[in-house]
Amino acid sequence: MTTTDTPQYAPEWLELREGADAAARAPELLEPLRARLAETAGRSVRVIHDLGCGTGSLGRWLAPRLDGPQEWVLHDHDPGLLELAAERAPRAAADGSPVTVRTRRGDLGSLTADDLAGASLVTASALLDVLTTEEVEGLAAACAGAGCPVLLALSVAGRVELTPADPLDADFADAFNAHQRRSGLLGPDAVEVASEAFARHGATVRTHASPWVLGGGESALAAEWLRGWVGAAVEHRPELEPRAETYLRRRLAECAAGELRVVVHHDDLLALPRPVSHGPTPVSHGPTGGVS
Numbered sequence: 052m053t054t055t056d057t058p059q060y061a062p063e064w065l066e067l068r069e070g071a072d073a074a075a076r077a078p079e080l081l082e083p084l085r086a087r088l089a090e091t092a093g094r095s096v097r098v099i100h101d102l103g104c105g106t107g108s109l110g111r112w113l114a115p116r117l118d119g120p121q122e123w124v125l126h127d128h129d130p131g132l133l134e135l136a137a138e139r140a141p142r143a144a145a146d147g148s149p150v151t152v153r154t155r156r157g158d159l160g161s162l163t164a165d166d167l168a169g170a171s172l173v174t175a176s177a178l179l180d181v182l183t184t185e186e187v188e189g190l191a192a193a194c195a196g197a198g199c200p201v202l203l204a205l206s207v208a209g210r211v212e213l214t215p216a217d218p219l220d221a222d223f224a225d226a227f228n229a230h231q232r233r234s235g236l237l238g239p240d241a242v243e244v245a246s247e248a249f250a251r252h253g254a255t256v257r258t259h260a261s262p263w264v265l266g267g268g269e270s271a272l273a274a275e276w277l278r279g280w281v282g283a284a285v286e287h288r289p290e291l292e293p294r295a296e297t298y299l300r301r302r303l304a305e306c307a308a309g310e311l312r313v314v315v316h317h318d319d320l321l322a323l324p325r326p327v328s329h330g331p332t333p334v335s336h337g338p339t340g341g342v343s
Contacts, residue, residue, distance in 0.1 A: 062106055062135060067272050069108040072176065076204050077259035077319040081116060087200050087323050088117065088171060096120045097171035102159050102178055102190075103127055107136030109176040109204060110152075118146040124170075125154045126162075160186045164196025172200050179206040179241035179320070180231060187237065187245050194322070195252035201322040205261055207231060208316035209239025211280070215305075219298050226284035226291060233287065242318045249322035261319045267309030274306045276315065 088097065097119050101110055104125040114121055121144055125136045133154040140152040159178075167173060173194050179187065194201045209228045213220050231238025237245075246256045265273040281299045285292050305311040 060105060060129075060132075062132065064275065065105045065108065065132075067275060069106075069111075071263045071265065071269060071272055072108055072205060073112050075261040075263050075317060076112060076176075077261045078116075079259050080202065080257060080319055080321040083257065083323065084172070084200060084202060084321055085117065088119075090326075091171060096122050098122050098124065098169055099172045099174060100124045100126060100167060100170050101136075102162070102173065102175040104136045105132050105176070107139050109174060110136070111139065111141055113174065113202075114141045114150050115143065115145055118144055118148065120144065120148040121150045123150065123152045125152055126157065126159060127154075128156060128158070130156055160189065162190065162193045164193050167193055167197035167199065170194075170197050170199040172202065173197070174202040174204070176204040177206070179203050179245055180238050181236055182241065183235045184237060184244055187241070188248050191245065191248035191252050191254075191322075194249070195254065195324060198324050200324065201249065201254075201320075203245065203320045203322075205317045205319065206241045206245075207239055208242070208260075208262075208318050210316040212312075212314040212316075213302070214312040215310075217298065217302070219294060222288075222291060223281055223284040223295075223298070226288040227280055230283040230287035242320055245320055245322075249320075253325040254322040255325075257321045257323075259319050259321075261317045263313070263315040263317065265313040265315070270306050270309060270311075273311060273313045274303055276313065277302050277306065 091097070097117070099121055101107070101123055104110065104127050107125060110123050110125070114123065123140060125133055125140075127133050127136070133156060137152050137154055141150050144150055160182075182190070209231070211224055228239050232240070242258060246258060249256050265276070277299065281295050285295045302311060
């Protein structure tokens with residue numbers, strides 16, 4: 052993904068979604084990740100690369116859940132977001148060890164194994180679905196070359212549930228999913244494609260559902276998500292525009308009244324590389340049964 056093609060995310064939107072992101076992320080993937088990281092506990096500092104870090108919300112969630120000294124390398128194309136992420140980074144790990152940060156601005160689509168040399172973990176949130184197949188293959192190859200685990204959170208799964216239901220829900224969902232796949236982007240296919248790519252490079256892949264569940268207490272986020280969801284659908288299928296205004300007005304009114312429940316499905320992915328001192332490990336999707 053080139054810098055000019057990378058979607059622009061306003062800090063306000065990233066901050067609005069942070070609570071829902073934190074509640075959605077799959078803690079079930081942390082135990083196998085911690086077990087793998089424990090195998091390298093002899094390293095003085097764990098180096099963690101956060102790709103497309105935004106305001107750093109993933110680091111704020113993950114760093115205090117991992118033991119040991121950590122150095123987070125924050126990657127983003129937006130210098131303003133990098134500055135915010137560095138300022139707001141946690142300073143202590145789960146066991147009280149220090150957490151430090153440094154920033155790296157650049158094109159995520161051109162990362163190589165050399166760029167990730169010495170990495171203990173590569174992680175990202177809401178990134179996979181805005182990559183192409185070639186970019187995901189390049190990411191898998193770079194991480195395999197660096198020999199590090201990968202935790203990729205909150206990739207869109209292409210399914211939403213709105214309660215109460217509306218006859219137009221499916222039309223807007225289909226158009227939104229098509230918009231997500233524009234110009235070769237993977238959109239809802241990202242986790243399946245990434246699972247296959249990491250598996251081809253010898254990793255054991257596990258996935259777990261990580262849905263947003265937005266009720267009355269998350270009405271501000273639900274309303275903003277609705278505007279973006281409908282807007283993207285109309286951008287892809289302009290023939291929906293005559294019905295979109297009435298639909299959106301009705302849905303926003305339900306949201307404001309606390310009557311709308313929205314479930315936006317995502318998936319988290321953990322790829323554990325083949326141990327260096329052992330033969331090939333079998334590739335599986337773990338106890339969660341593959342891509343949800």
